[in-house]
Amino acid sequence: MSALAKTTPPAAIELKAEAVSHAYEIDGRTLEVLQGIDLTVAPGEFVALLGPSGCGKSTLLRLAAGLESPRTGRVTENGTPIGKPDPSRILVFQDPTLFPWRTVWKNVATGLEARGLLPREKHRVDQALALVKLEKFANAYPHQLSGGMAQRVAIARALVNDPALLLLDEPFGKLDSLTRLTMQNELLALWKRAGFTALLVTHDVEEALLLADRVIVLSDRPARIVAEITVDKPHPRRRDDADLVRLRQDVLAQLGIHGDV
Amino acid sequence: MSNATQSIEAGGFAANAGWSGQLWLPGLIAAASWAATAVVTVALPDVVPWGSAGLFAILTGAGAAALVVLALAVPRLGAAGRTIVHYGPWFIAVGVWFFLWELTTAKFGWLPKPFFSPPHGLLAVYVAEWERLLICIGYSLRLWGLGFFSGIAVGFVVGVALGWSKGFSYWGMPILKLIGPVPATAWIPVTFYFFPTTFHASIFIVALSAGIPVAILTASGVAAVNRSYYDVARTLGADSRFLVLKVAVPASLPHVFVGLFMGLYYSFAVLVVAEMLGAKYGLGWYIQFQTAYSGYANVYATLIIMALICAGLVKLLFVGRDRLLAWQKGIL
Numbered sequence: 001m002s003a004l005a006k007t008t009p010p011a012a013i014e015l016k017a018e019a020v021s022h023a024y025e026i027d028g029r030t031l032e033v034l035q036g037i038d039l040t041v042a043p044g045e046f047v048a049l050l051g052p053s054g055c056g057k058s059t060l061l062r063l064a065a066g067l068e069s070p071r072t073g074r075v076t077e078n079g080t081p082i083g084k085p086d087p088s089r090i091l092v093f094q095d096p097t098l099f100p101w102r103t104v105w106k107n108v109a110t111g112l113e114a115r116g117l118l119p120r121e122k123h124r125v126d127q128a129l130a131l132v133k134l135e136k137f138a139n140a141y142p143h144q145l146s147g148g149m150a151q152r153v154a155i156a157r158a159l160v161n162d163p164a165l166l167l168l169d170e171p172f173g174k175l176d177s178l179t180r181l182t183m184q185n186e187l188l189a190l191w192k193r194a195g196f197t198a199l200l201v202t203h204d205v206e207e208a209l210l211l212a213d214r215v216i217v218l219s220d221r222p223a224r225i226v227a228e229i230t231v232d233k234p235h236p237r238r239r240d241d242a243d244l245v246r247l248r249q250d251v252l253a254q255l256g257i258h259g260d261v
Numbered sequence: 262m263s264n265a266t267q268s269i270e271a272g273g274f275a276a277n278a279g280w281s282g283q284l285w286l287p288g289l290i291a292a293a294s295w296a297a298t299a300v301v302t303v304a305l306p307d308v309v310p311w312g313s314a315g316l317f318a319i320l321t322g323a324g325a326a327a328l329v330v331l332a333l334a335v336p337r338l339g340a341a342g343r344t345i346v347h348y349g350p351w352f353i354a355v356g357v358w359f360f361l362w363e364l365t366t367a368k369f370g371w372l373p374k375p376f377f378s379p380p381h382g383l384l385a386v387y388v389a390e391w392e393r394l395l396i397c398i399g400y401s402l403r404l405w406g407l408g409f410f411s412g413i414a415v416g417f418v419v420g421v422a423l424g425w426s427k428g429f430s431y432w433g434m435p436i437l438k439l440i441g442p443v444p445a446t447a448w449i450p451v452t453f454y455f456f457p458t459t460f461h462a463s464i465f466i467v468a469l470s471a472g473i474p475v476a477i478l479t480a481s482g483v484a485a486v487n488r489s490y491y492d493v494a495r496t497l498g499a500d501s502r503f504l505v506l507k508v509a510v511p512a513s514l515p516h517v518f519v520g521l522f523m524g525l526y527y528s529f530a531v532l533v534v535a536e537m538l539g540a541k542y543g544l545g546w547y548i549q550f551q552t553a554y555s556g557y558a559n560v561y562a563t564l565i566i567m568a569l570i571c572a573g574l575v576k577l578l579f580v581g582r583d584r585l586l587a588w589q590k591g592i593l
Contacts, residue, residue: 065496087498097489101511101588111497113507141588161497 012043012197013077013088013164015064020073021222022059032222033059037073039216039225046191046198048208050251051218057201060223061167064199065091077165087111089165090158094173096150098142104153105129105138111161128160131190148179152186159190166191168200172207184211188235205251209244210237217254227254287349288332294356295325301363302381308370311558313388317381321359328352378558386562393547398566400542401532404460408467408535409528413521416472420479420520424513425505434480441477445470445527446534459539466538470531471524475517482516483509515589518582525578529571 022034033056041047049057062068063075066085075082077089090111098107109125112118118125129135132152142150151171158166171187172180188211191198202208208215209231217227229247231237237244299322302314335342359380365371367379387394422429423437445466452462486509494508536545544563551559 067492067495085495085498087496089496091492091496093489093493095489097487097493099490099493099508099511101514101586103588110494110499110507114494114497114499114503141590143588143590157497 011164012195014043014079015039015041015165015197015199016076016079017060017063018073018076020060020063020070020075022056022063022068022070022072023222034063034070035222035224037223037225041197041199043197044195045214046200046212048200048202048212048215049218050202050205050208050215050255051223052220052255053203055218055221056223057218058169061091061169061199061201064165065089065167067091087115087161088163089167090161090163091167091169092151092154092158092171094170096142096147096154098145098150098153098157100142102142103138104134104140104142104145107142107153108157108160110157124160128156131159132156132186148175148183151175151183155187155190159194162194163196165197165199168198170202171200173202173204180207185236187211192235205248205255206239209247209251210239215251217251227251283333283336285332285335285346285349287346287353288328288335291349291352291356292325292328292332294353294360295321295328298356298359298363299325301360301368305368307367307379309367309374311367311374311379311382311385313381313385314367316388317384320384321356324356375555375557378561382558383562383565386559390559390562394544394563394566397542397544397547397563398570400540400546401536401544401567402570404463404535404540404543405467405528405532408464408532409471409524411464412468412470412472412528413475413524415468416475416520416524417479417517419472420476420517421483421505421510421513423476423480424483425509430480430484437473437476437480441473445473445531449534449538453538463535463538463540466535467528467531471528474523474527475520478516478520478523479513482513485516486512515586518578518586521578522575525571525574529567529574 017037017039020034020037021032023030023032025031037060039047049060051057059068063070064082066082066089069083082089098104099110102110105125106113108128109118109122112121112124126135126138129138132155134149134152134156137145137149137153142153145153151174155171168187172183175183184207200208200211212231215229215231216225217229218224219226229251231244231247233241233243299318302318302321307314331345335345338345363379363381366377367381419433419437423433424430448466448469449462452465453459456462456465490508490512491504494504499508532543533545533548536543537549540546544567548560548563551557551563
């Protein structure tokens, strides 16, 4: 079952943001999105970034993926600055963004194909599909899949590359609540099995507390770190656990929501 | 999906107006109209002789006989029968059309020679000229094929470059937009200067007419590709080559096919003009030649051939599109 992890154990990486600020130019005006972010994610750690929507969480992921470079400060992996995208750091988007012209199998194979590894490592595609329980849909096209299945394909497409860092941008945001619960458990199982470093962006407090070792709370734009909460609870966690309920109240208070929500 | 709808419609039609016990009534009506054409063709004399009246009567008579057989057999033919039933009204319409066409042209002379021709006048052309027409078809297809395929190949490559590269698009797009609307035939004087033979010039004009719509639509297709596909591919380790060939090109293929359809029609329209340029054979040349001698029946007969060839090529292109864009089904 854990063939993916066994064949090439990924060396989980340490991700570090040092005094990172970033801004976009929109219609000639500068829009500050990140301000003085200092963050260290230990190898194999699962960290959740929590904040109001549009606060700049996704930008931090794009910087970590190497799709963009920060205006000031630096983002490093194991001490080396991140300059360009690399298959060892994979980003999973809120939309599955599957290539509609490729079958499920070919979608998952994209990373191996792009690096010329596919002829020798076809079996890894099958394993990744088995991991997300979609072997039977290998020849289906994306438009034939449900939202949850499509997102599972997107996760398989990421995992087939044995990423050392998995960046998740609200990956379950568009799924129905039941599918979301299943997918959260599946993600947790995959993370435990493969041991990659995980950075999850979400605006769902419960999701962050259920999955992550540490929850970073960000402010409204431009995003600054306003709180850091360590969730010292073994998995599987119960969402009605008294400690988690108390932590949830704390986090919500940090986000400016008070009272019995 | 559309096949299913069609057969439901055809079934509904059959239930309302088609079946009469074990008989397909529209089939009998169609047979009657075809038989009437055959009878009129042999029974009434031509105002001016056209030739091949007997052959035409035999053909339409045979058609009528076949329709009678079908009228009896269709209830037992299953799926093929439903398709035939679907086109039943067309069989009737064609029969009635032939009948009126015969009467108004050859038999009563209301639509006179040489401007109009009865159906058996066209048949006479095919009987007399089939060898020359076959040679002309060969020549036209050679010119069209060389022009169309070289045109779409260059147009596609130029389109991808325009859609992909900012620098290429900065210089190329305004030029393309400027020369795009100019009719390909307007380049004839220049092509005479640049090309060694008129045949090359003709190929160039056909190529230009097919290539420009392909280039414009490919460029807009590549430029319109969802940026996140590139982001995903880049994080998965794709280089520029992969991004162009495996992301931009397949993603823009629906646009490219629109360009191909436009290019197909334009190139066919231009073909006739291109064959004016000192060609010795070809359907366009044949049309010109016959027009000069008032051989309008020959012109009509040739136009029918061109229309059929064009329709066949469009059909082929549809088949190709459905193969390559199978992934699109259900998206649109």
